[in-house]
Amino acid sequence: MPPHVRPATVADIPATLEIYNHAVLHTTASYDLEAVSLETRLAWFDHKQAGGWPVLVLEQGDEVVGWATYGPFRDKPGYAATVEHSVYIRDGLRGAGLGRMLMLALIADATARDFHIMVGGVDAENADSLAFHARSGFVQVAHFRQVGRKFGRWLDLAFLQRVLDGGN
Ligand SMILES: CC(C)(COP(=O)(O)OP(=O)(O)OC[C@H]1O[C@@H](n2cnc3c(N)ncnc32)[C@H](O)[C@@H]1OP(=O)(O)O)[C@@H](O)C(=O)NCCC(=O)NCCS
Incomplete structure (x- = not known):
């Protein structure tokens, strides 16, 4: 079967x-400092499901090779139309259009649910x-200096945003 995106199940969580x-261990893509345990990740997945937030996986040849999600940007109710996302493709399979498939699916999901940004x-x-x-x-709208620290150095964080619904 060609690569396709589908909702994650609990059985996908170890691969994701x-x-x-x-x-986490080799890059600054995430500011987690240590490997996350399976127990913690399963609790994270439960929390996502309880909140109705999507967790998508990209399956290629019976293997999960990427995942993506979005969730709240900030907690206060005035931020309710804004979401923050994550996308990860397995090391060694990047640059082949797989991330784009997940991103398009995330954007379609969030747009269908009337999120704005x-x-x-x-x-x-x-x-x-x-x-x-x-x-x-996405366009970059912020560059925070030295708000993270990993691998013994300060890290700058960029914020990027995309309008989902054309500004309605
Ligand atoms: C970021 C990430 C998800 C991108 O996924 P990917 O599968 O490599 O990206 P794709 O091959 O689908 O590329 C989609 C588009 O982005 C562009 N792109 C991706 N990586 C690029 C790079 N290093 N340089 C220039 N363009 C790049 C592609 O050229 C493509 O554009 P095009 O369709 O116009 O050619 C992937 O690199 C990844 O998992 N990185 C590690 C985890 C991470 O950083 N996640 C994001 C945390 S914020």
């Missing part, structure tokens, strides 16, 4: 966690993600 933990927080060193987001219609 492996993809995520590789990025999608925000991404991207480490300013993460050139792949900055380019990917630019190609996905």
Whole structure:
């Protein structure tokens, strides 16, 4: 079967966690500092499901090779039309159009649910993600200096946003 996007099930969580933990341990894509346990990730998935937030996976040849999600941007009710997302593709499979498939599915889901703005927080060193987001219609709106610390150095965080519904 060609690569396709579908909602995650609990059985997908170990594969999505492996993809995520590789990025945690080797990159600044996530500001988690240590590998996340399966127990913590399963609780995260439960929380996502209870809140009605999508967790999508990209399946290729019976293997989960990417995942994506979105959820609240900030808690106060006035932010309710804004969501913040994450997208991760397995190391070694990037640059082949898989991230785009997940991003298009996330944007379609959020647009169908009448969210207005999608925000991404991207480490300013993460050139792949900055380019990917630019190609996905996001514009950078903020650059926070030294708000993160990992691998013994301060990290800058960029915020990017995309309008989902044309500004209605
Ligand atoms: C960011 C990430 C999800 C992109 O996924 P991907 O599968 O590599 O991206 P795609 O191949 O689908 O690329 C989609 C578009 O982005 C562009 N793009 C992706 N990576 C790029 C790069 N390094 N340089 C320039 N353009 C890039 C592609 O050229 C493509 O544009 P096009 O259709 O006009 O050619 C992937 O690199 C990844 O998982 N990185 C590690 C985790 C991460 O950083 N996640 C984001 C956290 S904020």
